[in-house]
């Protein structure tokens with residue numbers, strides 16, 4: 001049964017536009033003493049009070065309630081794809097909110113945070129077991145940040161060997177996640193991109209033709225953005241090692257091979273896992289995230305400090321003086337490490353392997369059903385081997401038939417309580433792509449529902465193309481006018497900028 005969904009729609013003002021002079025949420029009995037006031041030099045003190053909204057407590061509560069009602073939140077069925085998003089168990093969220101963790105300060109003495117350091121150390125050991133690496137850190141704030149950490153570790157490693165002047169290039173493939181070339185470039189390397197062959201894979205010969213004594217590293221995800229595993233990945237690693245380069249495995253898509261392959265056994269020198277995706281922790285746009293970065297003992301001296309060691313039964317933080325310095329504050333976002341640790345302990349090694357197998361089964365089940373829907377085709381149909389946990393599909397034929405795009409279909413699907421699907425990173429290799437990841441579904445019923453909604457929308461589009469083209473109809477915002485996105489004069493990321501750009505005067509601050 002296809003369920004209708006309708007978001008609440010409020011014409012809600014910005015919080016900055018609400019309230020009135022003198023309105024308060026809380027009135028302290030005495031003026032709050034400010035012991036730090038004398039420490040602020042005169043020249044840095046405000047002469048005018050900041051232009052903050054003056055609002056009562058009910059107004060604030062109602063405002064944020066309205067905003068929360070306008071999003072689908074976690075009620076939507078989400079098979080986002082290429083990121084291996086998992087359900088975030090409530091129990092680990094509650095655990096991480098307990099006082100014993102939430103009240104800890106990063107500057108506390110090691111002796112007072114032995115339990116937390118033990119979790120960090122144990123989780124490091126577990127990820128070592130899953131990857132074969134010799135040390136993990138949790139400082140990077142996401143997958144891209146972990147890739148950037150690798151680019152910086154690569155710099156530090158070759159600088160220490162006096163080779164940084166020669167090793168200027170980082171190699172990746174046309175279907176690697178964009179964070180690999182982007183972070184390599186941000187760290188000052190030249191990026192060499194290996195193109196795809198007719199079979200959808202970058203060839204070993206193409207790799208061999210670009211690696212040399214100038215190669216600093218290979219940075220690549222496997223499976224690639226389309227869900228294809230490189231069957232020659234070990235030979236790729238060997239080819240890069242033969243010229244003295246390092247190899248980094250972006251393991252963002254770990255669902256299908258958890259407990260089945262280990263990056264170090266494939267020869268990689270470093271890898272990353274995303275706790276906010278694979279390990280049951282919440283994903284948030286650049287937000288509450290952890291990119292766990294692991295490397296070989298040879299690279300360990302270049303890691304950002306502090307590292308956590310176990311010496312004589314005592315856990316200690318130690319700086320890593322030869323390393324690249326901090327990539328984020330302290331040990332990183334440790335509440336997320338606790339949640340991921342809880343998830344992994346609960347799953348156990350058998351559970352992790354079972355989840356990997358189920359994700360492959362779920363994808364192949366989904367593929368069989370999707371391929372029976374007219375208008376849906378899959379990338380590289382000539383590739384007869386079973387795909388693992390993810391397949392990229394195309395609505396190219398459907399677009400040719402109806403004029404409706406994958407984005408139109410995606411928008412209409414949200415009207416039935418299904419989150420927008422992931423299409424593809426740029427460049428699109430196949431037309432009108434979409435890449436759902438079946439292993440993210442909670443149950444086979446949920447998977448069937450997602451597939452039924454897609455079939456229903458494609459059908460609707462044939463009967464009434466305008467209905468699908470103008471979707472979504474049940475969301476707060478129907479269509480976003482993207483024309484302002486490339487015009488900095490029209491968008492504003494702060495209230496002050498909004499006022500300035502809309503000629504509302506300055507906020508007086």
Ligand SMILES: Cc1ncc(COP(=O)(O)O)c(C=O)c1O
Pocket residue numbers: 082083141142143144145177179221250251252253274286289291
């Ligand atoms: C293969 C791959 N690598 C890296 C990333 C970047 O991760 P994050 O969004 O946490 O920076 C993603 C997901 O966005 C990904 O799918």
